[in-house]
Amino acid sequence: MTMNNKTRGDYFLGLCLIILIFLLYRSGFFTVEAWQNFVDHFYQNFIEKDRYMMLVKGLRSTIFMTLFATLIGVAVGIILSVIRVAHAGGIHIPVLNALADCYIAVLRGTPAMVQLLIWNFTIFASARDLNKMYIAILAFGLNSGAYVAEIFRGGIEAIDRGQMEAARSLGLSYGKSMRLVILPQAIRNVVPMLFNEFIVLLKETSVAGYIGIDDLTRAGQNIQALTMEHSQPLIMVAIIYLLIVMFLSYLVRRLEKYLSRSRRG
Amino acid sequence: MIIEVENLKKSFGELNVLNGITTGINKGERIAVIGPSGSGKSTFLRCINRMEEPTSGVIKFNGEDITSESCDINLIRRRVGMVFQHFYLFPHLTVRQNITLAPVQLNIMNQKEADEKAKYLLNRVGLADKLNEWPDKLSGGQKQRVAIARAMAMNPEVLLFDEPTSALDPEMIGEVLDVMKELADSGMTMYLVTHEMGFAKEVADRILFIDHGIISEEGTPSEVFDNPKQPRTIEFLSKVLRR
Numbered sequence: 476m477t478m479n480n481k482t483r484g485d486y487f488l489g490l491c492l493i494i495l496i497f498l499l500y501r502s503g504f505f506t507v508e509a510w511q512n513f514v515d516h517f518y519q520n521f522i523e524k525d526r527y528m529m530l531v532k533g534l535r536s537t538i539f540m541t542l543f544a545t546l547i548g549v550a551v552g553i554i555l556s557v558i559r560v561a562h563a564g565g566i567h568i569p570v571l572n573a574l575a576d577c578y579i580a581v582l583r584g585t586p587a588m589v590q591l592l593i594w595n596f597t598i599f600a601s602a603r604d605l606n607k608m609y610i611a612i613l614a615f616g617l618n619s620g621a622y623v624a625e626i627f628r629g630g631i632e633a634i635d636r637g638q639m640e641a642a643r644s645l646g647l648s649y650g651k652s653m654r655l656v657i658l659p660q661a662i663r664n665v666v667p668m669l670f671n672e673f674i675v676l677l678k679e680t681s682v683a684g685y686i687g688i689d690d691l692t693r694a695g696q697n698i699q700a701l702t703m704e705h706s707q708p709l710i711m712v713a714i715i716y717l718l719i720v721m722f723l724s725y726l727v728r729r730l731e732k733y734l735s736r737s738r739r740g
Numbered sequence: 741m742i743i744e745v746e747n748l749k750k751s752f753g754e755l756n757v758l759n760g761i762t763t764g765i766n767k768g769e770r771i772a773v774i775g776p777s778g779s780g781k782s783t784f785l786r787c788i789n790r791m792e793e794p795t796s797g798v799i800k801f802n803g804e805d806i807t808s809e810s811c812d813i814n815l816i817r818r819r820v821g822m823v824f825q826h827f828y829l830f831p832h833l834t835v836r837q838n839i840t841l842a843p844v845q846l847n848i849m850n851q852k853e854a855d856e857k858a859k860y861l862l863n864r865v866g867l868a869d870k871l872n873e874w875p876d877k878l879s880g881g882q883k884q885r886v887a888i889a890r891a892m893a894m895n896p897e898v899l900l901f902d903e904p905t906s907a908l909d910p911e912m913i914g915e916v917l918d919v920m921k922e923l924a925d926s927g928m929t930m931y932l933v934t935h936e937m938g939f940a941k942e943v944a945d946r947i948l949f950i951d952h953g954i955i956s957e958e959g960t961p962s963e964v965f966d967n968p969k970q971p972r973t974i975e976f977l978s979k980v981l982r983r
Contacts, residue, residue, distance in 0.1 A: 640791055641828035641887075645842035645894060646818035655841065659832045 519702045521711070526698055533694025534715060540611050540690065541677045547616025548676070549669060552623025555579060557653060559624070560631045564639075566649055575624070582621035588682045590614050595686040611683045619676055626668045630661035666734065670727045674720055681716075691715060741800075742767050742898055742929055743788060748797035750783055750953075757783045759953035760797070765898065765931060770924050772940035772961075773933045775950040776976055781933045784950060785900050788931065789813075789820045802897075818846065821891030825903040827883040829875040835862070835886050836871050839893045854893070861889035865919045881912030885919050892923075899923070901932040937980055941965050949973050 503509050521527040555575045562572035582590065594614040599605055634657050642652035684693030695712035699705060741764045750758040757780045765771055773781045786792040788799060790806060790813050799806050806816050830838050839861060840854035849857065862868050865885040875883060884904055891899060901920065905913045917939050924930060924943045934940055940947060940961065947964040949957040949972075957964060957973045965981075968974045 635826075635828070637824060637826055637828040638830065641822075641824060641830070642842075643814075644789060644791065644817055644822040644824075645890070646814050646816075646846055647842055648814055651845055655845065656830050660830075663832065 516702075516704050516707055520698055520704055520707045526701070529689075529694045529698055530691065530711065530715065533689055533691040536608070536683075536689060537677065537680055537691040540608060540615065540680045540683060540688070541673060543612045544615035544619055544676050544680070545669070545673045547612065548619025548623045548672060551617060551620025552627050553658070555620060555624035556627035556631060557658075559628055561649065561653070564649075579621045579624055582618050587615065587618045587679055588685065590618055591682060591686060607683075607686050607688050611680065611686065611688055615676055615680055615683075618679075619672060622675075623669070623672055626665050626672065627661060630665035630668075631657055633664055634660050663734065667727050667731045670723065670730065674723050674727075677719065677723075678716065741765065742802060743931075744798075744800040745788070746798040746800075748784070748787060748799065749795045750780070750787055750792060751795050757953050758787070758794075761950075761953070761955055763948060763955060763958070765929060767897075767929055768927050769946065770928075770930045770932065770944050771946045771948060772944035773931065773948045773950060774935070774937065774940060774976075775948075779950045780953040781948075781950045782902055785902050785931055785933050788898075788900060789817050789822055791822070818842075818848070818894050819897045821894060821896035821899045823884070823887050823891050823899065823901045823904050825907050827880070827887045827907075829878075829883050829886055829890070831875050833875075834871075835867070835873050835875065835878075838875065838886060839890045842890075843893050848894070857893055858889070861892050862886075864892075864922070865889050866915070879912060880908045881915045884908065884912075884916045888916075888919055888923070898929045898931065901930065901934070903933050903935065905934070905936055935980070937965070937977075949976070951976070 499505065519526075521530075555578065558568065558571050558575040562568050591611065591614040595607070595610050599610050638656055638660065639652055642656040643649070647655070680690060681692040683690045684696065689697065691712055695708040698708040702708075744764040746762050748758055748761040749756070759780075761784055773784065775781045783792055787794045790799075794807055797807070801816050801820065804811060804816075806813060829835075830841070833841060836855065836858050839858040840849075840851065843849040843854045843857065844851050859868070859871060862871055865888060867882060867885055867889070870878065870882065870886070875886070878886065888899075888904075904920070905916050908916060913936070917936065920930075920932070920939075921943055932940065932944065942961075944961055947959060947961055948955050949964060949968075949970070951972050957968060957970045964973065965977065968977055
């Protein structure tokens with residue numbers, strides 16, 4: 476009897492597992508001391524002196540920063556996308572359109588971290604009393620706006636041209652038609668993508684520590700500095716990011732399903 | 741005359757769609773525009789409320805040149821309703837909101853007056869029970885009847901119908917034509933681009949036959965349908981009436 480591919484794969488996996496266990500055993504992974512060591516470190520890193528609170532506070536900063544940056548991003552994105560769509564649709568605003576194009580090119584064409592550093596060390600260099608958090612929210616929000624603008628442009632262009640024509644045929648101005656008829660439909664179309672933008676920003680803000688904000692990532696590093704232990708704090712930080720991102724991604728999928736179902740009616 | 745069109749021309753780049761159309765419509769008149777596909781009849785209609793910008797020529801609404809720079813086209817469009825082939829109801833608004841959006845936003849009525857108007861109009865098009873329904877839940881014929889009610893909510897002086905039954909399933913055409921017939925009988929001024937020759941013959945006072953961007957024949961329904969003079973008209977009618 477010949478073995479099929481599935482059984483052969485199972486054997487191969489089993490063999491790998493046995494080798495792994497053997498190697499871990501040789502390195503002392505299963506000794507009582509090794510586990511005692513792990514537990515000791517864990518206690519030092521997270522329990523002792525309530526150090527886990529550093530992570531909680533860091534997480535709070537990260538979420539706060541991400542939330543408000545997303546709000547700024549959505550506001551800026553809507554404005555930019557409407558300018559570009561209106562210009563393409565025959566409304567005469569060449570200067571505004573050129574500015575919007577320029578904004579999007581520059582903010583998408585440079586790293587977010589460089590932008591953050593420029594905001595902090597150049598533009599707001601003399602504003603020493605300004606809360607760093609505001610600078611970070613502004614930097615990440617304006618950066619996000621350039622990406623959200625493209626999301627919205629796609630959302631607006633996906634709306635049937637006839638919707639604009641029907642609104643205009645009733646005597647509504649271009650602006651009112653856009654605001655009352657086109658944007659509500661476009662926003663509904665792009666809500667899942669805006670949640671994705673939130674997820675992207677959540678990870679992007681991990682560089683905020685460079686301007687001295689104790690966000691989640693920086694909190695992990697702070698614990699490292701106190702306990703001189705190098706792997707556990709950062710792995711814990713990574714696990715927290717991962718759990719949040721996985722949870723939000725799950726919500727986005729649910730939302731997409733809900734929206735597509737209710738749209739079909 | 742409510743609308744006067746003089747030597748209207750429209751090109752899309754190299755393509756000349758309208759090659760000089762001169763015509764007009766009187767108050768209470770019903771004009772059906774017929775012709776082959778691509779003849780420019782929809783473009784002609786869409787120029788009247790400047791959904792398309794005319795390349796040259798003059799269009800006057802109650803004596804005012806609506807192609808001039810100084811004309812506020814939004815004010816003209818309040819008086820000239822349009823019904824589209826594909827309805828274009830606003831899917832994020834209920835039937836009632838579809839009808840009341842423009843009159844309320846343009847401060848012509850308050851919400852309460854507009855709601856009353858919506859009820860009255862829905863009753864007129866036979867959809868009184870659909871007041872708070874979503875457009876997605878309606879059939880094609882129902883959507884088009886709501887679209888007609890939406891256009892009527894502005895109390896327009898003229899209604900432009902751009903192939904209003906062409907996107908409908910055959911069994912729904914009748915209900916929309918009935919509503920349009922009722923509008924016509926009530927004295928509404930109407931321009932109707934259509935392929936429904938029977939309806940055009942029954943309802944219209946005058947038929948325009950447009951071919952290659954010009955009016956190649958016009959007259960009363962009996963003149964055009966029973967006694968066509970131009971060879972192109974004869975050929976077209978023989979094709980569409982054979983069915």
